[in-house]
Amino acid sequence: MAATPGVNVDTNDFEQVVADPAAFYLDPEAILADSNLSRAERLRLLREWAQDIADRQNADNEGMAAEAPAKVDETGLLRRVNAAIERVEGETDASIGIIERVWRRLTR
Numbered sequence: 001m002a003a004t005p006g007v008n009v010d011t012n013d014f015e016q017v018v019a020d021p022a023a024f025y026l027d028p029e030a031i032l033a034d035s036n037l038s039r040a041e042r043l044r045l046l047r048e049w050a051q052d053i054a055d056r057q058n059a060d061n062e063g064m065a066a067e068a069p070a071k072v073d074e075t076g077l078l079r080r081v082n083a084a085i086e087r088v089e090g091e092t093d094a095s096i097g098i099i100e101r102v103w104r105r106l107t108r
Contacts, residue, residue, distance in 0.1 A: 001082050021046070028081045043088050050081045057078075
């Protein structure tokens with residue numbers, strides 16, 4: 001499998017990736033660029049990432065934030081994730097046939 005820039009997917013367990021997309025993708029654009037993902041998978045990862053950010057922001061607002069070694073611009077990142085979600089929502093899976101998607105899954 002050719003490496004996709006910004007992707008650190010070293011597991012075949014999609015549920016593990018969904019649990020923490022930021023651990024496997026450097027940025028939301030890397031999810032968009034990952035040709036091994038279907039439209040539905042990209043949406044699921046991006047929505048989970050957006051929810052994770054929102055949860056952290058709510059915890060921070062309530063004074064329950066965990067200590068982080070480096071403060072990330074979560075608001076900017078959330079904007080990028082939401083922009084990626086909008087982009088995927090505007091796509092269709094019609095351009096990729098079912099056989100090609102199955103083949104991509106099998107050859108990962």
